[in-house]
Amino acid sequence: MFNNYPDISQKTRERVITIAQKMGYxxxxxxxxxxxxxxxxxxxxxxxxxxxxxxxxxxxxxxGVYRYADDHGMQFVLYLTTTKQQHEKSFDQFCQERxxxxxxxxxxxxxxxxxxxxxxxxxxxxxxxxxxxDPSIGTVSIDNVQAENEATQVLLRNGVQDPVMINGSxxxxxxxxxxxxxxxxxxxxxxxxxxxxxxYANFDQEIAVAKVQRLLREHPSVDGLVCASDSMxxxxxxxxxxxxxxxxxxxQLIGFDDLIIGQYMTPTLSSVEQHMELIGQQSxxxxxxxxxxxxxxEPKRIFVPYEIMERDSxxxxxxx
Amino acid sequence: MFNNYPDISQKTRERVITIAQKMGYxxxxxxxxxxxxxxxxxxxxxxxxxxxxxxxxxxxxxxGVYRYADDHGMQFVLYLTTTKQQHEKSFDQFCQERxxxxxxxxxxxxxxxxxxxxxxxxxxxxxxxxxxxDPSIGTVSIDNVQAENEATQVLLRNGVQDPVMINGSxxxxxxxxxxxxxxxxxxxxxxxxxxxxxxYANFDQEIAVAKVQRLLREHPSVDGLVCASDSMxxxxxxxxxxxxxxxxxxxQLIGFDDLIIGQYMTPTLSSVEQHMELIGQQSxxxxxxxxxxxxxxEPKRIFVPYEIMERDSxxxxxxx
DNA sequence: CTGAAAGCGCTTACAG
DNA sequence: CTGAAAGCGCTTACAG
Numbered sequence: 001m002f003n004n005y006p007d008i009s010q011k012t013r014e015r016v017i018t019i020a021q022k023m024g025y026x027x028x029x030x031x032x033x034x035x036x037x038x039x040x041x042x043x044x045x046x047x048x049x050x051x052x053x054x055x056x057x058x059x060x061x062x063x064g065v066y067r068y069a070d071d072h073g074m075q076f077v078l079y080l081t082t083t084k085q086q087h088e089k090s091f092d093q094f095c096q097e098r099x100x101x102x103x104x105x106x107x108x109x110x111x112x113x114x115x116x117x118x119x120x121x122x123x124x125x126x127x128x129x130x131x132x133x134d135p136s137i138g139t140v141s142i143d144n145v146q147a148e149n150e151a152t153q154v155l156l157r158n159g160v161q162d163p164v165m166i167n168g169s170x171x172x173x174x175x176x177x178x179x180x181x182x183x184x185x186x187x188x189x190x191x192x193x194x195x196x197x198x199x200y201a202n203f204d205q206e207i208a209v210a211k212v213q214r215l216l217r218e219h220p221s222v223d224g225l226v227c228a229s230d231s232m233x234x235x236x237x238x239x240x241x242x243x244x245x246x247x248x249x250x251x252q253l254i255g256f257d258d259l260i261i262g263q264y265m266t267p268t269l270s271s272v273e274q275h276m277e278l279i280g281q282q283s284x285x286x287x288x289x290x291x292x293x294x295x296x297x298e299p300k301r302i303f304v305p306y307e308i309m310e311r312d313s314x315x316x317x318x319x320x
Numbered sequence: 321m322f323n324n325y326p327d328i329s330q331k332t333r334e335r336v337i338t339i340a341q342k343m344g345y346x347x348x349x350x351x352x353x354x355x356x357x358x359x360x361x362x363x364x365x366x367x368x369x370x371x372x373x374x375x376x377x378x379x380x381x382x383x384g385v386y387r388y389a390d391d392h393g394m395q396f397v398l399y400l401t402t403t404k405q406q407h408e409k410s411f412d413q414f415c416q417e418r419x420x421x422x423x424x425x426x427x428x429x430x431x432x433x434x435x436x437x438x439x440x441x442x443x444x445x446x447x448x449x450x451x452x453x454d455p456s457i458g459t460v461s462i463d464n465v466q467a468e469n470e471a472t473q474v475l476l477r478n479g480v481q482d483p484v485m486i487n488g489s490x491x492x493x494x495x496x497x498x499x500x501x502x503x504x505x506x507x508x509x510x511x512x513x514x515x516x517x518x519x520y521a522n523f524d525q526e527i528a529v530a531k532v533q534r535l536l537r538e539h540p541s542v543d544g545l546v547c548a549s550d551s552m553x554x555x556x557x558x559x560x561x562x563x564x565x566x567x568x569x570x571x572q573l574i575g576f577d578d579l580i581i582g583q584y585m586t587p588t589l590s591s592v593e594q595h596m597e598l599i600g601q602q603s604x605x606x607x608x609x610x611x612x613x614x615x616x617x618e619p620k621r622i623f624v625p626y627e628i629m630e631r632d633s634x635x636x637x638x639x640x
Numbered sequence: 641c642t643g644a645a646a647g648c649g650c651t652t653a654c655a656g
Numbered sequence: 657c658t659g660a661a662a663g664c665g666c667t668t669a670c671a672g
Contacts, residue, residue: 027417027665028416029350029417031354031648031664031666032665033350034348034647034664034665035647035648035667036666037667059378059379077397077398078398089346093346094346096346097349098350099348099350238584260581264584347649347650348649350650351648351664352649353664354664355650356650356652356664357651359651641672643670645669647667648668649664650663651662654661656657656660
C-alpha cells in the first residue's frame with residue numbers, strides 16, 4: 001500500500017498518507033523485515049573492537065558507512081563481535097537471526113572463525129583492511145604495500161643509511177603487506193636488509209620501546225625507524241626524547257595512520273594518512289553493488305587513496 | 321518452547337535442543353520481537369555524532385553500554401540521529417518502528433526536538449551528560465560543577481592571581497555547570513570575577529586561540545586558564561608555545577576530558593578525567609532498573625566519579 | 641483501481 | 657507434559 005504500487009488513484013493515496021501522518025503512523029521495522037524478503041539490511045560488524053584502543057578509527061569508518069547507507073535508502077545496523085562470540089555462533093547464523101542481507105566487517109583476523117565462514121556464506125561480504133584473495137568477497141583498504149614503500153622512501157631520500165622497521169605482528173596481514181613495501185623500498189635503493197632490519201612489536205607501545213632500546217644499544221648505526229603504526233611511533237618518539245636522542249637529526253621516524261596526536265608531538269610526526277571515512281563509504285558502496293548483483297568481471301578489490309604526510313620527524317636531509 | 325517453560329520433560333527438551341543445534345537453528349530476531357511484547361530492546365542513540373570530532377569519547381561509552389547489555393541479556397542496538405532527523409520523526413515514532421523499549425541518549429542538546437519529547441514518552445530514557453531535571457528521566461554524568469571547581473582550585477592553590485575560564489557555549493548545559501564550578505572556586509578563594517573572566521569559545525579550537533590572543537594582549541595580568549575542554553586547551557597550549565609564553569611559569573593551564581593527546585604535549589596537560597566507559601555502563605545499569613520498574617523514591621540521577629589529573633601545565637607554585 | 645487472504649517466524653495462552 | 661491455534665504488524669500476490 002505504502003510501497004509505491006503504480007495502480008492507485010492519486011486522491012486515495014494522498015488522503016491515506018496525510019491521515020496516516022496526522023495520526024503519527026510509522027511502519028514497524030521488525031514486522032516489515034519479517035514479511036518482506038526483499039528488504040536490504042546492511043550490517044557493519046566490528047570485530048574485537050572493545051579490546052582495541054584505536055577507537056576513533058572505527059568511528060570515522062562508521063560515519064562513512066552510515067552516511068552512504070542513509071543516502072541510498074539502505075537500512076544500516078551496527079554490531080560488535082568478538083573472536084569468542086564467533087566460535088559460539090556461525091556467520092550464517094548471525095546473519096540469519098538478524099535478517100542481515102549484506103555485511104561489512106572490520107577488525108577481523110585471519111584466525112577468526114568468520115574468516116573461513118564468509119567464503120561459504122550466501123551473504124555478500126565486504127572486508128575492510130583484509131584481503132581473503134577470494135573473488136566472491138569484497139575488499140576495501142589502502143594499498144599498504146605501496147604506502148609503506150613510499151613512506152620508507154622518504155627516509156631513504158633523506159639519506160638514512162640504516163633504516164629499521166618496527167612492525168606489528170607477523171600474523172597480521174597489514175603487517176606483512178607493510179613489510180613487503182618496506183623491503184621493496186630498500187631494494188629499489190640497492191640496500192640489503194640485515195638480520196635486525198625488521199622488528200615485531202605486535203602494535204604494542206611497550207614492546208616497541210623495548211625493541212628500540214635494545215636495537216639502538218646493539219646497532220648504533222641505525223638512523224631511521226619506519227613504524228607500522230602511529231601508536232608505536234608516538235611511544236618511541238617519547239622514548240627517544242627522554243634519551244636525548246634527536247629526531248630527526250640522529251634518527252628519522254615515520255609512523256602509520258596519521259593519528260591527530262602526531263601533529264601535536266615535538267617534533268611533529270610524519271605518517272601515512274588513511275581516510276577512514278572514505279574507506280567506510282567505499283565499503284558500503286561496493287556492498288551495495290554486490291547486493292544488486294555485480295557482473296563477475298567487475299573488480300571487488302578496491303584501493304582507497306592514502307597520503308604521505310611529511311612532518312618534522314623526517315624533515316632533514318643528511319646529504320647535500 | 322525454547323523459552324524455559326517449567327513443565328517440559330528433561331529428555332524431550334534436551335533432545336530437541338541438541339537436534340536444533342546440530343541443524344544450526346537460530347531464532348530470528350525480527351520474528352521474536354514482533355510476536356513477543358516482552359522482549360527488551362535497548363537503544364543507544366548518539367545524536368549529532370557525525371559532526372563531532374571527539375569520536376573516541378562516544379566509542380568508549382558505547383563499549384560500556386554494550387558490555388553491560390551483553391552481560392545482562394539485554395538486546396542492544398546502536399542508532400545515530402541528528403537534529404534534522406529528529407524534526408522529521410518524533411522520539412516515540414522512532415522507538416515504535418524499531419520496538420525500542422528503552423533508550424540511552426548521548427549528545428542531545430536542549431534545543432533538540434527529542435529533549436522535550438522524551439518527557440512525554442512512555443519509553444524509559446537515560447540521558448548522558450544532560451540533566452532535564454525531570455524525575456522520570458534518568459541522568460548519568462560526572463558532577464561537572466564540582467569537577468571544574470576542583471580543577472580551578474588547582475590553579476588557585478598554585479598561586480594563580482588572575483584566572484580566566486575558556487568556556488564552551490552558553491547554550492550547553494555542561495558549560496553552564498562548569499562555569500558555576502569555576503566561579504565557586506573563585507569565591508571560595510575570595511576572588512571576584514572581572515568582566516573578562518569568562519570567555520566563550522564554543523568548544524572551537526580556532527575561536528579559543530583567538531580569544532586567548534586578544535585576552536593576553538588586553539589583560540597581561542592573566543596567569544591561569546581553565547578550559548572547558550582538552551580540545552581547546554591543546555590548541556591554546558600550541559599557541560602559547562609559539563608565542564614563547566611559558567607554561568606553567570607564565571600561565572598555568574588545565575583542560576577537561578583528559579584526552580590521550582594531553583599526555584603527549586609539552587608540557588603535559590593537566591585535565592579532568594571522565595571515565596566514559598563507566599558512564600556507559602552505569603547508564604545501561606540505570607536504564608535496566610528503570611525498565612524493570614524502579615521505586616519512585618530511588619534516585620535517577622547518577623554521578624559517576626571523575627579524577628583531577630595534575631600534570632606539568634600546572635606544576636608550579638608561585639608563592640612559597 | 642481496491643479489498644481480502646495468506647504468510648513471514650516466532651511467542652503465548654489454551655485445550656487436551 | 658504436549659500439540660494446535662491465534663496473533664504480532666507488516667508485504668505480497670490474487671481475485672474482484
